[in-house]
Amino acid sequence: MDRLTTLMERFQLSVRAAGPGEANLIALADPSGEPVRLLYSSCDDAPAQPHDRVMWAARVDWSGCCNPLIAALPGLVDYDIADKPEARNLLRLMRDEADAQRCGAQSVINRLGEVLMVRLLRHQIREGATEPGLLAGLSDPRLSRAIVAMHDHPGRLWSNADLAEVAGLSLSRFAEVFAAEVGETPIGYLRRWRLILAHQDLSRGDRVDAVARRYAYNSPEGFSRAFRKAYGVAPMSLRMAAA
Incomplete structure (x- = not known):
């Protein structure tokens, strides 16, 4: 890994x-x-x-x-x-x-x-890391398996149960350890990672609907709302600026 x-x-x-x-x-x-x-x-x-x-x-x-x-x-x-x-x-x-x-x-x-x-x-x-965050998660051999899986396959429809299985932990233990080490929920981290990648793709001029599908959003509208909340700008505006 x-x-x-x-x-x-x-x-x-x-x-x-x-x-x-x-x-x-x-x-x-x-x-x-x-x-x-x-x-x-x-x-x-x-x-x-x-x-x-x-x-x-x-x-x-x-x-x-x-x-x-x-x-x-x-x-x-x-x-x-x-x-x-x-x-x-x-x-x-x-x-x-x-x-x-x-x-x-x-x-x-x-x-x-x-x-x-x-x-x-x-x-x-x-x-290891003394503060919660990505490095602390990657330092944990159990959590790192789940984090790498999210990094490598961001468009997969991951559930907490799926990620807990990858980590080799029970669902409750996985959620507890992940929050303590990384400082956010597994799905919260996954959403943030997807939006970081989406920002990169839109900055290259990729279509909004294609990016939404790529990162497992049900609709371009739902993706646009999440993106605007994270970055304060509509994804279409970012794409048009890259054109």
Whole structure:
């Protein structure tokens, strides 16, 4: 079971070198100049850091608040990479590409940045989350099965009973644990995930009725009401803006 691939594929990631005031990804170095610590701010504010220890700084843009992974992260992720040679090598390569400015450098930095963010997210999932949210749910091996099923098959007519079976829990226990770990009901999370995907599809110009069917809404009217409530704009308006 892959807890991250669908999420990674759905949200475009861009990484570029940035000054300390703009950067939200900061690599700190030890006295020898080797990267040993990574700070990532999921908020707009740049993380505070000792300027003489910055090995490299970058700006990561990853679909902002629409990305449930970003919304689930703590305001500041502090990732110790002193004993993680792969992560340290990624940072060296990203810095070298940014400094050399060879052809294709930005594409390379984006690809390496995606690998680095996957490693950071894996670390967060392994560590678990202290606050309810998506990461806490993905950290639970039972709940993660149900969450991945919703991510991978958002158009299926899921019921709480179906999801509880996927998780291997009784219906009452599943509902209780999901609400405690994720902070909302399973069907509430599913609805929110469907609307996030619908927003992406409409932004590409997909038809409203097709998007409604894709995400298991009984009618375009019902979908439009739910979408307007979530985003404050009619889905047709968003589609027309994308045209």
